[in-house]
Amino acid sequence: MTTALPSSPSYQLACDIIDNEPLAFWLPLLVNIQNQYRLGEGEWSRVADGANALFEFEQGYIVKIVPPNWLHQGEKEIAADELFKQSKSDFPLNRPKIIAFADHNGWLYILMSKLPGTCLASLWPELTMDNKMLIIRQLGAYMRSLRALANHDSKVLTVRWHKYVQSLKENCLQRHQRNNLSSELYAQVLPFVEQHLADLPDAASMFVHMDLHPGNLMVEHKQGNWHLTGVLDFGDALFCHGPWLEILTPICFMAQGDSELYKTLLNSYGLIDGVDMNQLQNAMMALALVREASNINFVMQQVPSCIGMRNWEQIAQQLFPAINLG
Template sequence: MPADPIDQALFPPFDDPAGFDRIRADLGAFLPAIRAVCERHGLAASGLAAFERGTNVVVSNDAGQIIKLFPPFLRHQFEAERLALGRVHGNVAVATPEILREGELDGWPYLVMSRLPGRTLEEVWPALGGVERAEALARIGEIMTAAHALPTGGLESLDLGWDAFVERQIAGCEGRHRRMRLPERLVAQIPAYLASARPLLPTSVIPVLLTGEYTPENLLVTRTGGAWRVTGMIDFADACLGPAEYDLLGPCLFLAAGSAELQRAFLVACGIRIADLTPALSRKLMALALLHRYSNLGYQVRIEGWESQASSLSALEQLIWPFPVR
């Protein structure tokens, strides 16, 4: 849809991505643009509410719709979400948003999507017992496996270019983790650790669709038969093509969090044999966690006190992925 002539005042000024992030959840700042989208497509402009978390401007209305505005410097996320949602919606056994409208306002692409019911898994996870947690992780593994089996034709623009991507990530790995304030004793070990793990990393892969969003903030659950069940998945702005192992990290770090039983429930549901839950797999996953484009272990490792427990990257590897398991 071609962009309409729009007054620049629809969007608030900001100097850089950090400046945008500071105002991103301010509904008042983006209200003119949201109302313009609603008027353009005949959407309800009542009951508007902004979501505090996320990367882009996300607003709901009381008609069960989500309006998502992407700043021009995040246009690639708009393309990723549009393409990935178009591929997964209706093709995996979990609810995903339906794209209802798309367009652009003054260089800002946007999507209008259906809103899914449920609460985030992040909200309910602390109250879940061990059995419910294992069932949730197994369910996530099943969903992930189905997504990885989808055809990737037409999604070539999302390809990470894995081999070159890995080289870039290795080159910048120390600097990134120093900026993320990983303890310096661990940062200093990164070159040697990655050298030891290098033969284990996937190479020349046949890429699959990676949503990048198997994290508790982007998985929705509903209560069914007295238990919480994973029923929805949202936010596909980080979708890409790459090796299947790259998608394993979110559930392993955020949810399984050092539990051998939960790691096993998840990874077996992903098609990994119990016999393959070995120290070599631990090292491969730890290396991928270090090399992830959004790696921030201080936020992602959900093991209380891990900084004081892990004297080395090898110790951290075993703390998160205590393989072998029986």
């Protein structure tokens, strides 16, 4: 007996299966994995909601199950793991180690190690400003360390940059409509993007995680503060031209409109020396509008002053506040 997963589900069906099927539905596949890889005795539990089905085995393992509809996320996770294994550099934060992966009726499962610690998402809103600053500096240093990952012609992680950006522009409206963006702001998306997105300076190709938010970061409590210890989910990773997609997510979901946190993140990252970020407010806003899978309503909720604003220029000033990097 095994879990009956459809080989070619519609987008909506894949979402429904992941969001609504109980643990019992997945257990036949999970038990098969448990036996095949000799994980020992133990119980399975469902991990928090997400784009993929995620399960924890009490012996210290995680299984991620990715549907055919966005299989590239699982393939990127595997490709990024291989890059880290090939690299001779040291990285300041831990990551899950992939143990095995395989196809199951067109779906991809990935068996990996479980990282110790606590998910930062459960703590971030209540942390002191000093502790947030500490974590932001650690995150900036980690982002900078990813430059050491060299591209060995990975087809999964490499994009034709300008073609990729064009596809982001072409696909964003359908997503904003699906996410019920207000009609007033929706009508302004493409004109705003066409006017400002090209203002982001081009740069050399570099590896980016691209989804560094509290839900993908693990922390441990040491010497009176929470410290970053691990990074999860490389399903959005790629080699792209410039740091913009890397800094976008933590700006939105960790700086959350606070100019000091924003400034600290940029200074600790250190890859934008000589760039006046105040001149790029609208360009970063345009990037947030086209970024793959971005729910701009949820982004605006991170900075409540954005709610009710009627144009993207005003919203950009809240999400990417004016700072002095000197």
